[in-house]
Amino acid sequence: MLHKRSLPRSVSRDLSRVLIAKLRLLKWILLTPPPATFAKGDLIKDLGDVGNWLFPRIRKPTKRTAFGKALDTLRNHAVTDPPGANNCYAAVVHDIGFHRHWGNPGFGMRFQNLDSKWQDALKPIGEQFYHWLALGDGFCKHRFGLIGNNLTRRQVMESFHAQSHGVCGYCDGPAGESSDDREANDCDHFFPKSQWPHLAIHPHNLFRVCKGCNSTWKLDNTPMGDGSAQGIGGTYHPEFLPGAGLVEVIAECAVPGSRRLSINIDDPIKPRRAASLDGSLKLRERWSNQVNERLDASVSELVSDAIFSRRREGHVSEEKLREIIDDLLFRETEKLGQRPYCLRYAAALRFQRDNHIAEILAEERGAG
Numbered sequence: 001m002l003h004k005r006s007l008p009r010s011v012s013r014d015l016s017r018v019l020i021a022k023l024r025l026l027k028w029i030l031l032t033p034p035p036a037t038f039a040k041g042d043l044i045k046d047l048g049d050v051g052n053w054l055f056p057r058i059r060k061p062t063k064r065t066a067f068g069k070a071l072d073t074l075r076n077h078a079v080t081d082p083p084g085a086n087n088c089y090a091a092v093v094h095d096i097g098f099h100r101h102w103g104n105p106g107f108g109m110r111f112q113n114l115d116s117k118w119q120d121a122l123k124p125i126g127e128q129f130y131h132w133l134a135l136g137d138g139f140c141k142h143r144f145g146l147i148g149n150n151l152t153r154r155q156v157m158e159s160f161h162a163q164s165h166g167v168c169g170y171c172d173g174p175a176g177e178s179s180d181d182r183e184a185n186d187c188d189h190f191f192p193k194s195q196w197p198h199l200a201i202h203p204h205n206l207f208r209v210c211k212g213c214n215s216t217w218k219l220d221n222t223p224m225g226d227g228s229a230q231g232i233g234g235t236y237h238p239e240f241l242p243g244a245g246l247v248e249v250i251a252e253c254a255v256p257g258s259r260r261l262s263i264n265i266d267d268p269i270k271p272r273r274a275a276s277l278d279g280s281l282k283l284r285e286r287w288s289n290q291v292n293e294r295l296d297a298s299v300s301e302l303v304s305d306a307i308f309s310r311r312r313e314g315h316v317s318e319e320k321l322r323e324i325i326d327d328l329l330f331r332e333t334e335k336l337g338q339r340p341y342c343l344r345y346a347a348a349l350r351f352q353r354d355n356h357i358a359e360i361l362a363e364e365r366g367a368g
Helices: 009-031 040-047 049-058 066-080 082-096 116-134 153-158 211-218 229-233 271-281 283-295 304-311 318-334 342-355 357-367
Strands: 187-189 206-208 248-253 261-266
Touching (some): 009 049, 009 066, 009 082, 040 049, 049 066, 066 082, 211 271, 271 283, 283 342, 304 318, 304 357
Antiparallel strands (some): 187 206, 248 261
């Protein structure tokens, strides 16, 4: 949520085509419910080649798969409650357009306002589309009219590689590799699929993140809360409102008289955005721990290499050390989003420049 990330146009376009196919399926089931015994012919008649692809994943009425049974449940709800089905479909269509309305102060999501029976009925259908993306051959190029090859989660995640520079777009730490299926699993749903299943394969809802952000910290946390207009307005988005240029990252002394630092994050324009970011990813804690791991052994750890290189030019004075730290700060700022840890290291360096000059010099002279 800190650095700008977006799918390349070709991948986004293919994923959009699969999303549209899913929407066509939901429209068919919700607005024009097929017979209870619907089979392959009905699927092909209403969904074309996509129906051909779906049939083995649904099967005949007497041998329905779990996905097929979920469609039957949704169909039965639609038959017994047509107004509810219309409202459900309208909410899905409305939410799928969130990417066109980010920044509109009056826009909020509607799915969370539906009766629980509709949310529960849509969940296994929406999530199954993501499972198909993640497993096996993904979505068939020819059945879905894709421009590229069969679409898989690994392909989607690897398409972020060139723009990420090895940096996690959420936490500013190392992104890890996506060279195998295990790493490609570090795919975050900005709107968690457990709560917004209709967005499970939305091209503006999938982002490659580090394993910590995906598997330990964010999980199903929702920085935008229930998706209300207020919640969305108080949230950074990796594509439409990245936070790196909006946050202020400040290091402070964690315990008086100690060298341990506390890294704090604020947004001077809208503090709630920084609070929601930290609430989802626990960045203050993670960043403070990572910086202090480097400073525990040596207060000059962040600047020692730069000091050593300058020693060959002669004595390092307080003024020269400030110049060294300012130079390091410039490099961190220049490499923001292209090298891990820039935001937290810059904050720590500013604090050291303003508070630790004498201590760093004493430590370095003692070591020399």
